[in-house]
Amino acid sequence: MRGQIILSHGSDSGPDATKVSMLAALAESLGWRTQRPDYRSDDARGHAGSVAPRIARLRATIEALDAPPLLVGSSMGAFVSGLASLDVPVAGLLLLATPSAIPGYPRPFDLRREVPTMLIHGWRDDVCPLAGVHALAAQRRLPLLVLDDDHRLGASMDVITVQFRQMLDRLAAGA
Numbered sequence: 001m002r003g004q005i006i007l008s009h010g011s012d013s014g015p016d017a018t019k020v021s022m023l024a025a026l027a028e029s030l031g032w033r034t035q036r037p038d039y040r041s042d043d044a045r046g047h048a049g050s051v052a053p054r055i056a057r058l059r060a061t062i063e064a065l066d067a068p069p070l071l072v073g074s075s076m077g078a079f080v081s082g083l084a085s086l087d088v089p090v091a092g093l094l095l096l097a098t099p100s101a102i103p104g105y106p107r108p109f110d111l112r113r114e115v116p117t118m119l120i121h122g123w124r125d126d127v128c129p130l131a132g133v134h135a136l137a138a139q140r141r142l143p144l145l146v147l148d149d150d151h152r153l154g155a156s157m158d159v160i161t162v163q164f165r166q167m168l169d170r171l172a173a174g175a
Helices: 018-031 049-061 075-083 130-140 154-174
Strands: 004-008 033-035 070-074 092-096 117-122 144-147
Touching: 004 018, 004 049, 004 075, 018 070, 018 154, 033 070, 049 075, 070 075, 070 154, 075 092, 075 117, 092 154, 117 154, 130 144, 144 154
Parallel strands: 004 033, 004 070, 070 092, 092 117, 117 144
Antiparallel strands: none
16 A cells, blocks of 8 residues: 545545546555545535644544654545644645635635645636636746646546656656
């Protein structure tokens, strides 16, 4: 077993969502253990109301592990993964379609500086504007891959899968 990965789905989605399911299957085929928390009951509280319960659920999942996991998140899952990384050790972050803020939630997106991070976003994302995550990536000098896709990044799964596998290879080599 190479390590643990926690994949967090976006709002209006679930743990069996296409992106997290595909990435989990790839990771498991390479010897990684995966978990996909179900945030649907938290999401019933609305976007701003779901952030704190999602972070609490994710932190509890992380704290139950023997070693820091790689966090993979899409949209709201990316937002809470970044915020959780401020409070508990993580091995890395792969964040897709990341919002820089959640309207009504007072804390802007942030993440721990020393955590290996890869950001992937769509040029045509009309849910989470590129400008916010681009500004963070520029400020922190983080890798940001911008693809000709929309918020769902559905047309870019091949590219995302390649990036994910490269991140897994780097983490495995460093372990």
